Amino acid sequence: MKRKGILIVVSGFSGAGKGTLMKQLVHSYDNYALSVSMTTRKPRPGETEGKEYFFVKKEDFERKIKEEGLIEYASYCDNYYGTPKEYVEKQLEKGKDVILEIEIQGALKVKKQFPTALLLFVMPPSAEELKKRLEGRGTETPEVIEKRLKRAAQEAEGIENYDFIVINDKLDECVQEMHGLITAAHETPARNQELISKMRKELEVFAN
Amino acid sequence: MKRKGILIVVSGFSGAGKGTLMKQLVHSYDNYALSVSMTTRKPRPGETEGKEYFFVKKEDFERKIKEEGLIEYASYCDNYYGTPKEYVEKQLEKGKDVILEIEIQGALKVKKQFPTALLLFVMPPSAEELKKRLEGRGTETPEVIEKRLKRAAQEAEGIENYDFIVINDKLDECVQEMHGLITAAHETPARNQELISKMRKELEVFAN
Numbered sequence: 001m002k003r004k005g006i007l008i009v010v011s012g013f014s015g016a017g018k019g020t021l022m023k024q025l026v027h028s029y030d031n032y033a034l035s036v037s038m039t040t041r042k043p044r045p046g047e048t049e050g051k052e053y054f055f056v057k058k059e060d061f062e063r064k065i066k067e068e069g070l071i072e073y074a075s076y077c078d079n080y081y082g083t084p085k086e087y088v089e090k091q092l093e094k095g096k097d098v099i100l101e102i103e104i105q106g107a108l109k110v111k112k113q114f115p116t117a118l119l120l121f122v123m124p125p126s127a128e129e130l131k132k133r134l135e136g137r138g139t140e141t142p143e144v145i146e147k148r149l150k151r152a153a154q155e156a157e158g159i160e161n162y163d164f165i166v167i168n169d170k171l172d173e174c175v176q177e178m179h180g181l182i183t184a185a186h187e188t189p190a191r192n193q194e195l196i197s198k199m200r201k202e203l204e205v206f207a208n
Numbered sequence: 209m210k211r212k213g214i215l216i217v218v219s220g221f222s223g224a225g226k227g228t229l230m231k232q233l234v235h236s237y238d239n240y241a242l243s244v245s246m247t248t249r250k251p252r253p254g255e256t257e258g259k260e261y262f263f264v265k266k267e268d269f270e271r272k273i274k275e276e277g278l279i280e281y282a283s284y285c286d287n288y289y290g291t292p293k294e295y296v297e298k299q300l301e302k303g304k305d306v307i308l309e310i311e312i313q314g315a316l317k318v319k320k321q322f323p324t325a326l327l328l329f330v331m332p333p334s335a336e337e338l339k340k341r342l343e344g345r346g347t348e349t350p351e352v353i354e355k356r357l358k359r360a361a362q363e364a365e366g367i368e369n370y371d372f373i374v375i376n377d378k379l380d381e382c383v384q385e386m387h388g389l390i391t392a393a394h395e396t397p398a399r400n401q402e403l404i405s406k407m408r409k410e411l412e413v414f415a416n
Contacts, residue, residue, distance in 0.1 A: 121397075123407065126406075126410065127407055127410030127411045127413075127414060128410065131414060146414075146415075149414040152415075153408070153412055153414070153415040156404070156407060157408075159404050160398075160404075163396065164392065164396055164397075165396070165397055165400055165403070166395070177395075180388050180391060181395060183392075184372065184388055184389045184391075184392035184393075185392075187374070187385075187389060188372055188373070189329075189367050189368045189372075190368075192373055195373070196364070196367055196368075198334075199331065199364060200361070200364045200365075202335030203335045203338075203361040204361055205335075206354075206357040206361070207354075207357055207358040207360075207361040
């Protein structure tokens with residue numbers, strides 16, 4: 001029986017290392033595909049169409065919304081950001097596990113549309129470590145860091161909505177652990193309904 | 209933070225290979241302990257007190273029931289069989305993952321008392337393979353095999369109550385997979401409430 005892909009939603013505190021983790025995961029195993037978001041913001045130097053984002057005009061984005069072509073979307077600083085449904089569904093059909101980075105409100109919207117989506121919450125090993133990492137970037141002002149820590153405190157309220165917590169201490173170990181969680185998630189009854197139905201039908205034949 | 213043990217309930221069709229799997233799991237990794245059941249049936253030749261079972265008198269078993277000293281119990285062929293609570297709790301406190309083989313009714317009772325118990329359902333890769341294995345034992349009459357297949361058909365109705373399905377095709381791979389599922393189960397929010405509370409408290413301090 002062909003293994004179907006799972007849609008994986010990754011959330012977590014800013015500074016938890018989600019981006020690096022996801023890239024490393026896709027690089028280390030061949031069953032993953034990163035979802036590419038669509039946005040109306042302008043490409044920054046070095047950004048490539050279809051890699052970082054699909055860059056579109058406002059009208060095109062709004063047409064996508066009307067056509068229900070987005071799994072979720074939000075607007076931020078006068079720009080739209082969203083997840084095109086078609087790309088995700090194509091990859092899932094191919095058997096790829098599609099990874100999507102998104103904050104909690106988006107994650108819950110995704111879960112409604114894809115009840116078998118897997119929700120992962122990435123955290124540093126401690127709040128102290130989170131603060132250190134944000135400070136260590138050296139690019140953020142103390143005000144921005146404080147804002148991010150406040151935001152983290154809010155986000156922490158939603159952790160129970162997630163299937164698994166991923167503690168990002170050492171990158172390599174964490175990538176392996178994340179892969180283990182996703183591998184396990186493939187074995188739930190909800191994600192194996194075809195297999196269960198088949199087994200039930202066969203057993204019925206024997207039992208009659 | 210000290211990792212707490214999980215109570216693991218293993219169910220599955222007769223002939224699925226649960227016993228061998230569990231023994232191999234305990235043998236291969238050092239974080240497991242097998243739960244030892246209590247029974248009023250007489251020891252069979254070769255059976256040792258405290259290994260296969262704790263053998264007790266009927267009065268003693270009934271006193272255990274009254275004292276609520278059993279996680280679950282059932283009677284079968286005029287004998288009681290049950291799971292002593294004390295042994296399980298001691299092992300869990302030590303950080304051991306305690307494995308318990310039990311059928312679905314018992315599994316659901318355990319889940320009520322231990323909401324973070326992990327329920328695993330072991331299946332052969334197909335019904336055909338199950339039939340082969342039952343026949344291959346060479347010890348069962350066709351009538352008994354038919355009875356077991358009928359029973360399997362009934363048990364299959366309850367699979368959705370389990371957290372994970374374990375397909376027992378090749379023993380070694382299956383043991384690894386089972387270990388992977390249990391490792392993953394340690395990372396759910398419900399099994400990490402202490403860690404989450406700690407993180408929330410620390411973040412609150414930073415955010416204020």
